[in-house]
Amino acid sequence: MSEPVQTPQTKFTPRIFSGIQPSGGLTLGNYLGALKRFVEKQDEGIETIYCMVDLHAITVWQDPEKLRQQTREGAAAFIAAGIDPARSILFNQSQVSAHAELGWIFNCVARMGWMGRMTQWKDKAGKNAEAASLGLFAYPSLMAADILAYQATMVPVGEDQKQHLELTRDIAIKFNNDFKVDFFPVVDPIIEGAATRVMSLRDGTKKMSKSDPSDQSRINLTDDSDMIAAKIRKAKTDPEPLPETVDGLKDRPEAKNLVNIYAALSGQSVDQVVAEYAGAQFGSFKPKLAELAVAKLSPITTEMNRLMQDPAEIDRILGQGADRAEAIARPIVDKVYDIVGMIRSRGR
Numbered sequence: 001m002s003e004p005v006q007t008p009q010t011k012f013t014p015r016i017f018s019g020i021q022p023s024g025g026l027t028l029g030n031y032l033g034a035l036k037r038f039v040e041k042q043d044e045g046i047e048t049i050y051c052m053v054d055l056h057a058i059t060v061w062q063d064p065e066k067l068r069q070q071t072r073e074g075a076a077a078f079i080a081a082g083i084d085p086a087r088s089i090l091f092n093q094s095q096v097s098a099h100a101e102l103g104w105i106f107n108c109v110a111r112m113g114w115m116g117r118m119t120q121w122k123d124k125a126g127k128n129a130e131a132a133s134l135g136l137f138a139y140p141s142l143m144a145a146d147i148l149a150y151q152a153t154m155v156p157v158g159e160d161q162k163q164h165l166e167l168t169r170d171i172a173i174k175f176n177n178d179f180k181v182d183f184f185p186v187v188d189p190i191i192e193g194a195a196t197r198v199m200s201l202r203d204g205t206k207k208m209s210k211s212d213p214s215d216q217s218r219i220n221l222t223d224d225s226d227m228i229a230a231k232i233r234k235a236k237t238d239p240e241p242l243p244e245t246v247d248g249l250k251d252r253p254e255a256k257n258l259v260n261i262y263a264a265l266s267g268q269s270v271d272q273v274v275a276e277y278a279g280a281q282f283g284s285f286k287p288k289l290a291e292l293a294v295a296k297l298s299p300i301t302t303e304m305n306r307l308m309q310d311p312a313e314i315d316r317i318l319g320q321g322a323d324r325a326e327a328i329a330r331p332i333v334d335k336v337y338d339i340v341g342m343i344r345s346r347g348r
């Protein structure tokens, strides 16, 4: 890897970009690790650009009709959670071709070895990497393009995306070095809060994931109150009561997960939750957690269901967002072509 150049970050306008794959229905993990924080960033008044990354979703097989449905449902989740399409830019990735164009350039900047080291690639390709799509291997390169097509400076994500963001930084640095420019910002990941890694309800060592084969492993944003309560009731735990201190959660992944979820949903610190429930049995903690989860999630689910009644309106919002996104990304990607040495003579 080339030596990093020190780029003066002050020249870039503070701008947030982040995305979610419509590779399934969104989960409590996506909500706490991403959506909830996307809304906080929007409300801090920073320019925010949010995207349903449908090109990423097809790195593994997606049924076309379901993909369309999941993209609209994801957009509905953003809006229901508090994203205002007038203040934030909300769109789906494939409507702005700058992502794919810059993704290709970055495929030529990034190195095979960098991609091969990504733990998400190893996890998702599994033992049968030969049969995985080329797109899955190059996933982080397209992700870097998503961010850098807007010269975004900050990216709120869950813990699982940290490595991909480090690679985004490496790509920006290598591009700047290779072409002797100071064109791309070296982005800052924003990984904050009590629930940067929400774990499966069936296995506290595995991330809660929308593509987990077990529906019992996750809370979906479309689950109704009874389903949420039932999943929490059945969540795997150990036989011990809740500990007196946070240290007591060490080596108790399932207990730790439920406490973290409670803290993130209630806006309390993990210490406060542990202090409140010290010595409690799961038989009494789980109903409290279920009550809290239903109180926080059911208004979002209700609003999502309302929005989903009018898919044309969701498509209109995504289209308008894409126009606004395009207006920012087009000149940036045109400049990249120029830096790389491509002739751009159409319409002259």
Ligand code: AQP
Pocket (backbone or CB within 6 Å): 019, 020, 021, 022, 023, 024, 027, 029, 030, 032, 033, 034, 156, 157, 158, 159, 160, 161, 195, 196, 197, 198, 199, 207, 208, 209, 210, 211, 212
């Ligand atoms: N369990 C999680 N805890 C905290 N944050 C999470 N995120 C995902 N799962 C958790 C965050 O949500 C954002 C969008 O993620 P994504 O949809 O782009 O892809 P992912 O991280 O691969 O999420 P999934 O649910 O596991 O999707 P599949 O199953 O399709 O791979 C990111 O900011 C992510 O960190």
